[in-house]
Amino acid sequence: MAAGRSVAIRTRRVVLFDMGDTLIHGDRARRLALRFGVRQDEAEAAVQRVDRWFMNRERHIWRHGGGDFALRWAVMVTEILGLAADVYEVAELAQTGDADWRMQPEAEAVLARLTARGYTCGLVSNWSLAGRGIARRLGLDRHCAVMVFSAEVGYEKPAPEIFTHALRLLGAAPHEALYVGDNYWDDVIGARRAGILPVLVDRVGRLPHPGHGDTPLVRDLQGVLAWARPVTPAPELAIAD
Ligand SMILES: [Mg+2]
Known part of the structure; x- marks a missing residue:
């Protein structure tokens, strides 16, 4: 050699x-669980499931938001968790501000x-x-x-x-x-x-x-x-x- x-x-x-x-993480599941009296792990699973849906099917809106993304996201989470809730309130609650992380x-x-x-x-x-x-x-x-x-x-x-x-x-x-x-x-x-x-x-x-x-x-x-x-x-x- x-x-x-x-x-x-x-x-x-x-x-x-x-x-x-x-x-x-944005702490959304804990806020949803506290406000609507659902289990945090169930809220987390719903949040992740809807995130995945947008991540896989509507990547641009997932990445950049805009349009009616927050409301559509809230409708889906509300449906999965079976919440008797105003979807506008769910959408607002799920907004993650810089201080929420x-x-x-x-x-x-x-x-x-x-x-x-x-x-x-x-x-x-x-x-x-x-x-x-x-x-x-x-x-x-x-x-x-x-x-x-x-x-x-x-x-x-x-x-x-x-x-x-x-x-x-x-x-x-x-x-x-x-x-x-x-x-x-x-x-x-x-x-x-x-x-x-x-x-x-x-x-x-x-x-x-x-x-x-x-x-x-x-x-x-x-x-x-x-x-x-x-x-x-x-x-x-x-x-x-
Ligand atoms: Mg990430």
């Missing part, structure tokens, strides 16, 4: 996350665990200019070495550029990263386009999405830990040219 190049085989060392409904219960511990395992964490989010303030208020900047928001960089998932922008800031290659998100169309397809392995979070059985195929699937962020083992020192291999 001829003397060859020395090539470092590197393990994954970066975990990038989507923000909305992955690391944080909360961390997912397990997010902080998982981010800390990944950091302890040697991973660098980051955010890649489709969000308005309010995104950075929300992330800071919730303390995500303490865990994330980079926070990339679509409104700041001018690219929106599933465009690969928003992912490669984050990788460039971290000096990392696509194969060194995982991307964790809850939206098949933006997160899984986008990460794949950028050459990053996607992990899809499906908290209440929203799948199957058409074509999700062999995408790693986890029920919550704890599941990500199985895809991000402790980082070990990179072995050096000499390979022939």
Whole structure:
């Protein structure tokens, strides 16, 4: 065998996350449950089911809102939960203001665990200019070495550029990263386009999405830990040219 190049085989060392409904949630199910006296897990399942419907069938309106989206969403949730409620009130209650966002219960511990395992964490989010303030208020900047928001960089998932922008800031290659998100169309397809392995979070059985195929699937962020083992020192291999 001829003397060859020395090539470092590197393990994954970066975990990038989507923000909305992955690391944080809009607290809609709790508000609906409190106001209308339904169980929170039932409200959560209804919210997720209607979210999925829009995510899969009306992606543009799901992403950008507008029109009568809020009212249609409320009609569907009201119907599923069998609420004797004014749909306008349901729609209003489900509006998520910047101050309503909360961390997912397990997010902080998982981010800390990944950091302890040697991973660098980051955010890649489709969000308005309010995104950075929300992330800071919730303390995500303490865990994330980079926070990339679509409104700041001018690219929106599933465009690969928003992912490669984050990788460039971290000096990392696509194969060194995982991307964790809850939206098949933006997160899984986008990460794949950028050459990053996607992990899809499906908290209440929203799948199957058409074509999700062999995408790693986890029920919550704890599941990500199985895809991000402790980082070990990179072995050096000499390979022939
Ligand atoms: Mg999301």
